Amino acid sequence: MDKKVVTFSGVVKEFDGFKALNDLSFSINEGGLYGLIGPNGAGKSTAIRIMTGLIKATEGEVDILGYKPQDADVRPLVGYMPQEMALYQDLTVRENLEFFGKLYSISKKDLKKRIADLLDFVELSKWDKTIIANLSGGMKHRTSLAVALLSKPRLLILDEPTVGVDPELRASFWQRFEDMRADGTTILLTTHYMDEARRCEKIGLINHGRLIAEGTPKELLILTGTHNLEDAFLSLARRKKEAKS
Amino acid sequence: MKLSRALAVTKKQFLTIRHDKRTLAMMLLSPVMAMLIFGFAFGTSPKHLQVIVVNNDKGGLASEYINKMDHDVLSISTSSDVSVSKDKVSSGDKIATIIFGSSFTADASPTKSGITPRGPIITPAKGAHINVYLDTTNQQLSSVVSQSIAKGGQDLAKSKGSKSGVSVDVSYAFEKAKDARYIDFFVPGIMAFAITLFTTLLTLLAFVGERVTGTFDRLRVTPATETEIVIGYEIAFGIIAAIQGALILTVALLVYNIMVVGSIALAMLFVILVAIDAQAIGILISAAAQRESQAVQFLPFIIFPIFLLSGIFVAVKSLPLWLQPFSYLLPPTWGIDALRDVMLRGWGLEHLWPHILILAGFAVVFTILAIFGLKRSRNQ
Numbered sequence: 001m002d003k004k005v006v007t008f009s010g011v012v013k014e015f016d017g018f019k020a021l022n023d024l025s026f027s028i029n030e031g032g033l034y035g036l037i038g039p040n041g042a043g044k045s046t047a048i049r050i051m052t053g054l055i056k057a058t059e060g061e062v063d064i065l066g067y068k069p070q071d072a073d074v075r076p077l078v079g080y081m082p083q084e085m086a087l088y089q090d091l092t093v094r095e096n097l098e099f100f101g102k103l104y105s106i107s108k109k110d111l112k113k114r115i116a117d118l119l120d121f122v123e124l125s126k127w128d129k130t131i132i133a134n135l136s137g138g139m140k141h142r143t144s145l146a147v148a149l150l151s152k153p154r155l156l157i158l159d160e161p162t163v164g165v166d167p168e169l170r171a172s173f174w175q176r177f178e179d180m181r182a183d184g185t186t187i188l189l190t191t192h193y194m195d196e197a198r199r200c201e202k203i204g205l206i207n208h209g210r211l212i213a214e215g216t217p218k219e220l221l222i223l224t225g226t227h228n229l230e231d232a233f234l235s236l237a238r239r240k241k242e243a244k245s
Numbered sequence: 246m247k248l249s250r251a252l253a254v255t256k257k258q259f260l261t262i263r264h265d266k267r268t269l270a271m272m273l274l275s276p277v278m279a280m281l282i283f284g285f286a287f288g289t290s291p292k293h294l295q296v297i298v299v300n301n302d303k304g305g306l307a308s309e310y311i312n313k314m315d316h317d318v319l320s321i322s323t324s325s326d327v328s329v330s331k332d333k334v335s336s337g338d339k340i341a342t343i344i345f346g347s348s349f350t351a352d353a354s355p356t357k358s359g360i361t362p363r364g365p366i367i368t369p370a371k372g373a374h375i376n377v378y379l380d381t382t383n384q385q386l387s388s389v390v391s392q393s394i395a396k397g398g399q400d401l402a403k404s405k406g407s408k409s410g411v412s413v414d415v416s417y418a419f420e421k422a423k424d425a426r427y428i429d430f431f432v433p434g435i436m437a438f439a440i441t442l443f444t445t446l447l448t449l450l451a452f453v454g455e456r457v458t459g460t461f462d463r464l465r466v467t468p469a470t471e472t473e474i475v476i477g478y479e480i481a482f483g484i485i486a487a488i489q490g491a492l493i494l495t496v497a498l499l500v501y502n503i504m505v506v507g508s509i510a511l512a513m514l515f516v517i518l519v520a521i522d523a524q525a526i527g528i529l530i531s532a533a534a535q536r537e538s539q540a541v542q543f544l545p546f547i548i549f550p551i552f553l554l555s556g557i558f559v560a561v562k563s564l565p566l567w568l569q570p571f572s573y574l575l576p577p578t579w580g581i582d583a584l585r586d587v588m589l590r591g592w593g594l595e596h597l598w599p600h601i602l603i604l605a606g607f608a609v610v611f612t613i614l615a616i617f618g619l620k621r622s623r624n625q
Binding site for chain 1: 458459460462463464465466467468469470622623
């Protein structure tokens with residue numbers, strides 16, 4: 001049986017009476033690449049905030065690598081790249097990486113090596129002494145990804161990781177994600193690039209806080225009789241609406 | 246220029262305020278609060294200043310003198326022990342001890358020392374005098390006490406039809422502070438105020454900035470705990486405050502030649518404690534602000550109470566009695582008091598450990614509240 005890294009069981013999250021997540025259930029196997037896909041306001045970010053322990057579910061159970069999301073022990077095992085840049089604007093690229101590396105208690109020697117490797121990967125070696133505020137949006141995004149990868153996490157959570165990244169570098173990102181998967185890292189990402197979503201091993205389509213369908217990209221296309229994931233999503237959302245009315 | 250476009254900007258601003266109820270409340274409350282505190286702090290003259298009278302007079306004139314003193318301004322207790330009374334001034338419990346000698350009445354009256362054919366020999370009065378043992382480290386209070394004593398003497402002389410008053414011999418509880426100027430009294434207050442203002446503002450903006458830019462969430466998914474984050478900030482702002490305090494002190498010493506009787510290192514310790522309290526307050530307040538613009542609106546609620554109630558300009562003991570407990574809830578009140586004790590009285594740890602405990606206590610309580618506030622947001 002596959003080992004589950006992420007399990008959401010009947011998760012509800014209410015904000016002032018509004019259900020941002022409504023009985024959300026899904027799971028991700030170890031080494032999986034799972035895409036949580038949905039329109040704005042569907043509940044993707046809320047699910048991620050619960051997964052990272054930033055907020056608590058109102059109802060339901062969440063299990064991350066055998067821990068509750070708010071357990072301190074799970075934090076070194078999870079890498080997180082938020083949708084916003086979430087970097088210290090007045091620090092340089094290297095200073096940001098060094099700071100977050102120290103929070104993960106990475107030894108000085110290891111940290112130096114990892115930073116060099118990551119800067120090379122995100123193609124920012126020449127910009128390592130540049131203040132974040134002076135970088136372009138894409139460069140900030142690449143720095144943010146580098147920070148998320150610093151701790152060599154077992155679970156990597158990426159919220160819109162390729163926004164503002166040029167196609168060539170995007171391809172390199174995906175290659176890196178595939179390599180990490182091969183090394184056993186589990187990846188959950190959100191994206192609104194449907195062509196990218198096709199590269200996920202499994203997709204969860206989320207709308208109004210509920211999972212409306214789940215499967216491999218191929219399964220979802222067959223299920224809806226469509227040719228692309230965007231149409232598949234629209235078709236499934238329409239069916240749910242009709243079933244409700 | 247098109248007026249309609251300018252008015253569109255005006256309207257937009259009012260709409261923004263209307264949608265942000267907190268801004269609206271702050272805009273209306275802060276000037277009212279400022280004026281109320283200002284009025285209470287500056288609108289009342291010092292009252293109930295604690296002095297001790299040691300009345301050894303064998304006649305009744307000293308009692309009359311005491312009755313002539315303004316009992317609203319001076320809160321007079323009596324003692325028969327000069328040494329104990331002086332100790333109470335030296336320890337800061339009382340502002341002055343007024344000592345009437347045993348011959349006070351006799352010295353004030355002419356005496357018959359014999360009879361001659363022309364009539365009695367009248368020896369003129371030696372002139373009555375009192376000894377006042379005074380704490381001058383708070384100029385505002387000591388001058389009010391001095392004036393009250395002098396006026397009591399003048400009123401007594403007037404009532405007796407005498408032209409000469411009562412001479413007052415003043416000795417000082419803190420000899421080095423007898424020449425203290427207003428600026429000597431003022432600088433410790435400004436130091437604590439400046440450190441509180443800078444540190445609260447910096448922490449407030451730093452924490453709100455962390456929330457706005459998302460770095461705070463990123464910090465919280467790392468193994469760093471809320472306690473580590475808050476302590477990390479405390480260390481940083483403690484160091485910054487020490488540097489700022491050192492700069493303020495250097496300028497005060499070099500430019501204004503202010504008085505520092507005690508240990509500069511101890512003064513710096515109090516500056517750091519005040520800063521730690523201030524940064525914890527900053528973190529606490531930051532929880533209530535979503536944006537930098539909201540954070541700034543909290544500042545009047547920090548600045549005015551501290552500026553007016555913590556003893557920078559107006560001694561806490563001069564404030565209305567009902568207002569004084571609020572002063573003691575402000576950490577800078579204790580910081581300013583301690584800084585004055587160090588700089589003007591020359592006191593050391595043997596006197597000031599309670600201040601350290603209180604400021605550290607504030608720091609511990611505020612830090613725990615700040616950490617608790619940060620942790621609580623995880624459970625929302």
